[in-house]
Amino acid sequence: MKLSKRVNTLTPSSTLMISAKATELKKQGHHVISLGVGEPDFNTPRVIIEAAKEAMESGLVKYTSANGIIELRETIAKKLKEDNHLEYKSNEIVVTTGAKHALFALFEILLDEDDEVIIPAPYWVSYPEQVKLAGGKAVIVDTLEQNDFKLIPEQLEQAITEKTKAIIINSPSNPTGMVYSRDELQQIGDICLKHDITIVSDEIYEKLIYTEDKHVSIAELSPLLKEQTIVINGVSKSHAMTGWRIGYAAGPRYIIKAMTDYISHETSNPTTIAQYAAIAAYKMDETAINNMKQIFSERLERLYQLLTDIPGITCRKPKGAFYLLPNVTEAVRKSEFNTTDEWTAALLEEEKVALVPGSAFGSPDHVRISYATSLDILEEAAERIKRFVENH
Missing domain, CATH: 3.40.640.10 (Type I PLP-dependent aspartate aminotransferase-like (Major domain))
Structure with a gap:
């Protein structure tokens, strides 16, 4: 059975591939820090959940x-x-x-x-x-x-x-x-x-x-x-x-x-x-949104500082969303790896930190980091990335 030509042209989602690899390592008992998938780590506000329950109970x-x-x-x-x-x-x-x-x-x-x-x-x-x-x-x-x-x-x-x-x-x-x-x-x-x-x-x-x-x-x-x-x-x-x-x-x-x-x-x-x-x-009023935004802002400030302190990594400071796109060209050049993709794969294997290589976004000199997770986890991730860079 042959697949259609249009499907055969598709490139698999790198974010989902990285997430799947991270999940596999977690199942093996490793403490993996996954900074790949882009979604808020907060629960949906209660008023929204209640509205869904009311709709169900009302037969909608x-x-x-x-x-x-x-x-x-x-x-x-x-x-x-x-x-x-x-x-x-x-x-x-x-x-x-x-x-x-x-x-x-x-x-x-x-x-x-x-x-x-x-x-x-x-x-x-x-x-x-x-x-x-x-x-x-x-x-x-x-x-x-x-x-x-x-x-x-x-x-x-x-x-x-x-x-x-x-x-x-x-x-x-x-x-x-x-x-x-x-x-x-x-x-x-x-x-x-x-x-x-x-x-x-x-x-x-x-x-x-x-x-x-x-x-x-x-x-x-x-x-x-x-x-x-x-x-x-x-x-x-x-x-x-x-x-x-x-x-x-x-x-x-x-x-x-x-x-x-x-x-x-x-x-x-x-x-x-x-x-x-x-x-x-x-x-709803935007209190919950503003609280979430404030937390994201604090994470951005902290993670940006930690990443730009790592030799070989530079980064333009973003203004929105919840991603950083650091340039790791110099870190890769000083290592034994030939591409950012290889560097990112080795980081996951050795330090158990999952990032998405920039090639997935048409930017092969970069990696994408989602900071939609706690400050403690982000600080641990930055420490592991720094150790990985220093060891290579």
């Missing part, structure tokens, strides 16, 4: 419309207006089984064979794979570390061809943690308008910014850019709800209708109970 467990219940879409519309100064009607929003599903469905309805999608690197691992699955071509543009890994206008202009259909902007970014400013987004937006390029704005980490910088959605910069943009977001990172699988897309009515039609044949509706939980998430 049946099918819903494919684009999600109207109450949730109206709640998301209110959130977008209050937080992002964006006006959307409920029929311009589709609720999906996580933000990843929103992206997948969008590419499926947007791309034809060989349509090009510009993806700045470092990038989230699933962007290129989703574009490939939809029959498109991922055009990777390598950003520069000295520019905080952000795409600049000159790079964007050079990447555009007659086949360019869309661009993905992720701010705050996974894996870099960097945040685009209003001016930077305006410059990108002007170019996209000039060339009629669809903007896919992944804003899943919008609530997790630790500086005075404000999250800006490129869609809020002008009515023209709003019409050119599909906003992707959800509750996974902001409300510690990764397993609940609720995301959404907001954009022009014809795009959202096409996504809804596609989803109706693909997955039907998002989990009903989780939709009612998400309503509670968006209606």
Whole structure:
């Protein structure tokens, strides 16, 4: 039995592979510190859990419309207006089984064979794979570390061809943690308008910014850019709800209708109970979110200090999300390893610290470290990494 050609082109998720290896070592009795998977280590706030229980006990467990219940879409519309100064009607929003599903469905309805999608690197691992699955071509543009890994206008202009259909902007970014400013987004937006390029704005980490910088959605910069943009977001990172699988897309009515039609044949509706939980998430006060953000900020400060004290490791300080993307080029060069991938694999074997090699994100000189775990564990991990570097 032969697999399809499109599936054979996929690259397995490095984050999941690292996690699986770490789990295997743990089963063997090793004390493994896993800093690979990107999800908050906090439980979902109690008010959200209670809302899910109430929905179940009230019998709200049946099918819903494919684009999600109207109450949730109206709640998301209110959130977008209050937080992002964006006006959307409920029929311009589709609720999906996580933000990843929103992206997948969008590419499926947007791309034809060989349509090009510009993806700045470092990038989230699933962007290129989703574009490939939809029959498109991922055009990777390598950003520069000295520019905080952000795409600049000159790079964007050079990447555009007659086949360019869309661009993905992720701010705050996974894996870099960097945040685009209003001016930077305006410059990108002007170019996209000039060339009629669809903007896919992944804003899943919008609530997790630790500086005075404000999250800006490129869609809020002008009515023209709003019409050119599909906003992707959800509750996974902001409300510690990764397993609940609720995301959404907001954009022009014809795009959202096409996504809804596609989803109706693909997955039907998002989990009903989780939709009612998400309503509670968006209606709750943000005390729990702010507490989580404060803890992440403290972890960032401590881990950044510890890592940059290790000879051979440098790092641009991120502003958001919960990742560091240190450059380990010098540490690898001084060791007996030929690549960052080999260096990362040896770190896991010898010191039992699981990091994700930057090659998974289109950035082979780096490793991604998630600081979504306790300070004690992060300090122990930094100590092990330092010992590993000194021994090689």
